[in-house]
Amino acid sequence: MNLYHLRYFSTLAHIEHYTKAADILAITQPSLSYAISTLEEELGVKLFEKNGRNVTLTKYGKVFLNDVEEVLNRLDSSVNSLKLAGKGEGCIDVAFLRTLGIDFLPKIMRGFLAANPTKKIDFNLYCDKVLTADILNGLKEKKYDLGFCSMIDNEPLIEFIPVARQELVVIVPSDHPLAAKEEVCLEDTIPYKQIIFKKRSGLRHIIDGLFERIGQKPDVAYEIDEDQVAAGFVSNGFGICVAPNIPILQSLNVKILPLVSPSWQRNFYMAMLKNVYHPPVVEAFKKYVIEQAQKEWDYKTS
Structure with missing residues (x-):
């Protein structure tokens, strides 16, 4: 199923006129007609029916439109998120021990955001009932980008970087x-x-x-x-x-x-998966945390 055909279908469903929809899509009317007929042939049902000079959705077309627009919206949102990440922006998923959420992590986050005032950066935070073992498992399952926790031996997939005492x-x-x-x-x-x-x-x-x-x-x-x-x-x-x-x-x-x-x-550590891709915003945050830890290695969470 052609992604462009789905976008053509969505546009025509709202405009309800082939010529006007084709103009908006910057394609010819025959191209739009061919795309819709191809889509209908693939699905085995009619999506539109004539209504004078216009067209309206059939019963099946209305149902299909809801699903198509949900998929397109989710796809567009994902594409936008990836583009932001590629520019050093976006969301960072961070898991941490609760004791580090009292002062250490908020301080680090505030400093990082202040150092990047023009970028759109956000954090998803995970700390409810989270222990070091949970954090490391979450990293391996790629639920989190970073974890702030203790170090556990025999974890060859995890990079541990000391950040606080x-x-x-x-x-x-x-x-x-x-x-x-x-x-x-x-x-x-x-x-x-x-x-x-x-x-x-x-x-x-x-x-x-x-x-x-x-x-x-x-x-x-x-x-x-x-x-x-x-x-x-x-x-x-x-x-x-x-x-x-x-x-x-x-x-x-x-x-x-x-x-x-x-x-x-x-000792507390910043934990990350080794040898996997991290988007620029995560790498930037990692670098910032390391720089701050080197400056304040005698920091105590108490």
């Missing part, structure tokens, strides 16, 4: 025995019930590695997906937690204790 601390309820301390070693946490992160969290392998270094295992009370939720459980007395020092901790009934041994900083 965040320290790990131990959070305890305000009335907990450890709350009397100003700082703790990981050994100090062993006697107490702990909230830990589920294995699919990017934090889990980091914290497991810290316990392996001291030859101990935590006494697990609950396994939680997200650091905000873990903090909420700690504030209500369900255990203590080795967690990132995120802003929400300041508003909860917890004591934040620096982890002095073994100390650790959580």
Whole structure:
């Protein structure tokens, strides 16, 4: 089925006159008549019927027109989007850990938009119930252009670029025995019930590695997906937690204790698929993020 014939059909359906429609389309009337008859022959039904000097849609033509215009509109929208992307404009699909959406990502986005004031650039953002594993899967499925997350080993398809740091601390309820301390070693946490992160969290392998270094295992009370939720459980007395020092901790009934041994900083990364095409607007944003990360490598999300 010829795409031009579909556009000819749509135009004639609205103009309802062969000569006038041909003029608008900048083709001859015989060419338009041939296109419509070819289309009708291919479909096996009449799309138009005569109405004096004009033509009107048949019942089948009216149904077909709705579908044709929906397809043409979607095609035109897609073509326009691709043309914008080719010019360094368009939409960027970004997935990110919620903790990075408090300050880090909005700051980066605002700076990028300010650096490109004449371009039409927008962002589709994905963070609801998104963990590092979800982000990486979304990148592989090409749902996202970029992800901001932790790094997971054995991901050969993914490029990880460090962009921010965040320290790990131990959070305890305000009335907990450890709350009397100003700082703790990981050994100090062993006697107490702990909230830990589920294995699919990017934090889990980091914290497991810290316990392996001291030859101990935590006494697990609950396994939680997200650091905000873990903090909420700690504030209500369900255990203590080795967690990132995120802003929400300041508003909860917890004591934040620096982890002095073994100390650790959580790194955050910009993740992208390797060896695949990224449109100019995505490449421009990637370059901007790298430049900003180099300037502010000591940035902490807290």
